[in-house]
Amino acid sequence: MDTERIVRTFVEYYEERGHRRINGSTLLPEPGDPVLFTSAGMHPLTPYLEGRPHPLGRRLVNVQRCLRTTDLDEVGDGTHLTVFEMLGTWSLGDYEGSRSLDWAHRLLTEGLGVDPGLLHATVFGGDEQVGPDTESRRLWQERGVPVEPTVDDNWWSNGPVGPCGPDSEIFLWSGGTPPRSTPTGDDRWVEVWNHVMMRHRRLDDGRLVPLPQRNVDTGLGLERLATLLQGKSSVFECDLFEPWRRLLPVLWPLDEPSFRVVCDHLRSAVVVVGDGVRPSNTGQGYVLRRLVRRLLTVLWRDDPSRGLGDLPEELVTHTLDHFRQDGDPGLSGLVRRLLVDEERRFRRLLERGRNVLARPRFRGPLGEEDFHYLHDTHGLPRELVTSLRKGGFPDTGGVRTLRS
Numbered sequence: 217m218d219t220e221r222i223v224r225t226f227v228e229y230y231e232e233r234g235h236r237r238i239n240g241s242t243l244l245p246e247p248g249d250p251v252l253f254t255s256a257g258m259h260p261l262t263p264y265l266e267g268r269p270h271p272l273g274r275r276l277v278n279v280q281r282c283l284r285t286t287d288l289d290e291v292g293d294g295t296h297l298t299v300f301e302m303l304g305t306w307s308l309g310d311y312e313g314s315r316s317l318d319w320a321h322r323l324l325t326e327g328l329g330v331d332p333g334l335l336h337a338t339v340f341g342g343d344e345q346v347g348p349d350t351e352s353r354r355l356w357q358e359r360g361v362p363v364e365p366t367v368d369d370n371w372w373s374n375g376p377v378g379p380c381g382p383d384s385e386i387f388l389w390s391g392g393t394p395p396r397s398t399p400t401g402d403d404r405w406v407e408v409w410n411h412v413m414m415r416h417r418r419l420d421d422g423r424l425v426p427l428p429q430r431n432v433d434t435g436l437g438l439e440r441l442a443t444l445l446q447g448k449s450s451v452f453e454c455d456l457f458e459p460w461r462r463l464l465p466v467l468w469p470l471d472e473p474s475f476r477v478v479c480d481h482l483r484s485a486v487v488v489v490g491d492g493v494r495p496s497n498t499g500q501g502y503v504l505r506r507l508v509r510r511l512l513t514v515l516w517r518d519d520p521s522r523g524l525g526d527l528p529e530e531l532v533t534h535t536l537d538h539f540r541q542d543g544d545p546g547l548s549g550l551v552r553r554l555l556v557d558e559e560r561r562f563r564r565l566l567e568r569g570r571n572v573l574a575r576p577r578f579r580g581p582l583g584e585e586d587f588h589y590l591h592d593t594h595g596l597p598r599e600l601v602t603s604l605r606k607g608g609f610p611d612t613g614g615v616r617t618l619r620s
Contacts, residue, residue, distance in 0.1 A: 217442075217445050218442070236273055237276075242491040255283065257303075258379075265308065265414055266379060275310055284298065291476065294443075294451065294452075299487045300438065302436065304436070309430060317384060328441075332360065338369060338398075339353045339363055339370055340367070340371060341366055349413070364399060377418050383411055384413075386407070386408060388405070410434065412432070413430070413432060464531070477510070487536075488503070490547060495557075525559075532548045533548050568595075572590065587601065
C-alpha cells in the first residue's frame with residue numbers, strides 16, 4: 217500500500233465517523249509563538265484543546281507536516297526523519313480515549329490489513345499525581361492486544377507547561393521473527409500511533425489542573441507506517457524515497473548511513489525553503505543553514521568536488537509536490553538557487569576559517585576568549601572551529617555554480 221493510499225484510507229475512515237478535515241499548517245507557527253517550527257500535529261490546535269470552539273466542530277482529522285530538530289542526531293537510523301508527516305485526529309471534548317483506541321485498532325487491522333498478532337500497546341501506569349489508565353488497558357485487553365504499563369514513556373506534553381496527559385502508544389513488530397518481549401524490552405517494536413488523553417494543564421510550579429474539556433489528540437507517523445506496511449527495513453526504503461534511491465546514488469556514491477543523512481537533510485531543506493524560510497544566523501534560518509552544512513560535511517567527506525548544483529530537479533519537484541508546496545511554478549528553481557548560494561557561502565567560510573586558524577595565535581590550545589573572537593570577528597562558530605582544527609573538512613577547492 218503506497219503512502220497516498222494510506223492517507224486517503226485514513227482520512228476517509230475518520231470522515232465517515234464524523235470528523236472534518238482541516239488543512240495541515242505549514243512548518244511555521246503563528247507569529248509570537250516561542251517554538252521555531254511545528255513539531256507535532258496538535259501544535260496549531262492548542263487554543264482549541266484549551267477550550268476555544270473550533271469552526272469545523274469537535275471532531276477533526278488532518279495531515280500535518282512537522283520538523284523536529286531534537287531528532288537531528290538520530291537521523292540515519294531506520295525510523296527518524298527531520299521533516300515528516302503526521303496523520304492526526306482530535307476529539308475536542310467529544311468522545312473518550314477508549315473509543316479512539318477502538319477505532320484505531322479497527323483501522324489498522326481491517327482498513328490497512330495489519331496482522332493483529334503484530335500489535336503491542338503501552339499505557340500510563342500512574343504516578344503520584346495521576347492514577348493508572350485502566351480504561352485504555354481494559355480496551356486493549358478486550359481486543360487481545362498485549363499491553364505494557366509505563367510511567368515516563370506514556371505521559372505526553374508539548375513542553376514544560378501547557379496541555380498534557382496520559383497516552384497510549386501503538387507499536388508494530390518489525391522483526392523477522394514472531395513477536396517477542398515488549399516495546400520497552402525490544403526496539404524491534406516500532407511506535408507508529410500515539411493517543412493522548414489530553415485532560416490536564418501543567419502549571420509553572422509543576423502542578424496539574426484540569427483543562428476545560430477532556431480531549432483526545434492522536435498522531436500517526438505516515439512514513440513509519442508506510443515502511444512497515446510495505447515490508448521495508450527503514451523509512452528511507454518506503455515509496456516516498458523511490459526517486460532519491462534511484463537518482464542520488466548515481467550522482468553521489470555514498471554508503472548507507474551517509475546516504476540517509478544527505479537524503480534527509482536535503483529533503484528537509486527543500487521543505488523548509490518551500491515554507492518561506494531563508495538561511496540566516498538566527499532562528500528558523502539557522503536551522504536551515506545547519507541542515508545544509510551538515511549534509512555538505514557528509515557529502516564532501518569522500519569527494520570535496522561534489523556540489524548541490526548537480527542536484528536533479530526531479531528530487532526538488534517531487535518533494536514540493538508531496539508536501540503540497542507546488543503552487544508556485546518558480547519555487548523549484550528558487551530552492552535550487554538558494555541551496556547553491558548557501559553552499560557557496562559555506563565554502564568561503566571554510567576557506568576563511570583555514571586562513572585565520574593558520575595564524576600563530578590560534579595554533580595552540582584555544583580559550584573562551586579565542587572562541588568569542590573567532591565568532592564575533594570572523595563569523596566562525598565554535599563547532600566549525602573545532603572541526604577545522606581536527607581536519608574534519610577537506611579543502612573544497614573554491615566555488616561552484618548551479619548546473620543548467
